[in-house]
Amino acid sequence: MKREIVQVIDLSVDIGGSAVLQHVSLVVYEGDFLAIVGPNGGGKTTLLRVILGLQKVSGGSVKVFGQAPATVRERVGYVPQRLFFDRDFPVTVQDVVLMGRLSKKRMFARYNRRDLDMAGEVLDTVGLLSLKNRSVGGLSGGELQRLLIGRALMGEPDLLLLDEPTASIDPEMKTSIYDLLNSLKERMTIILVTHDTGAISRHVSRIACLNCSMVMHDNAEITGRDLQQIYPYPVDMLVHDDPQIKTLKKH
């Protein structure tokens, strides 16, 4: 039987007196590649923050690797939705990826040979090795996302959380990010928050629709009616070459 990596039971979260999540239950198993979709403000980022142990809960229970989330944060890699930084700040691609190693090091310890070797391997994995000395200010949106994934990989996570890694990037770059995640899913469990309803069912193993409460789709198939219930705008059904694969498009 597969190990439970994340177990959420009857979770509720209130923020500023508003119910952001209500009675959400979810189990993520070892090796899952789960997509969480849902409308803006539906609570997707909040759920990731709960799994990271950064968000106080109002009810229910959450375990990650069978423990309280905050105690296992070292085993969880996180790729945030946005990175705010000064594009003129002189920091290289390699510098940023090495920052992902800091949680594993003693305070003020310098990077050692192993860290540098690992940075090279990770940059190779995310396709940025040839740009390692480039200033991050010159990267495209897609390259920056790959760099953030690389930074998360430097912590050698067993669980990788990504918050909209394909937002605002072109379709070709989106495909390359999904290809990268597909290659990573052999090594770690992945939870991906996305609005990319047109692409996910080709790549993920399970889909969760979240709009304050949650509906699971264990076979990674969602129908027009499913999304109509959670998205406030009309959606079209797209059927890809494979008759088994159904995805949806926003008008």
Ligand SMILES: Nc1ncnc2c1ncn2[C@@H]1O[C@H](COP(=O)(O)OP(=O)(O)OP(=O)(O)O)[C@@H](O)[C@H]1O
């Ligand atoms: N720190 C906060 N203070 C006040 N309200 C918050 C805070 N964090 C989240 N919220 C509210 O909680 C709700 C859920 O936010 P969340 O960011 O989890 O949604 P989301 O599904 O990730 O949205 P999006 O797709 O737009 O990123 C929103 O209404 C948001 O305004």
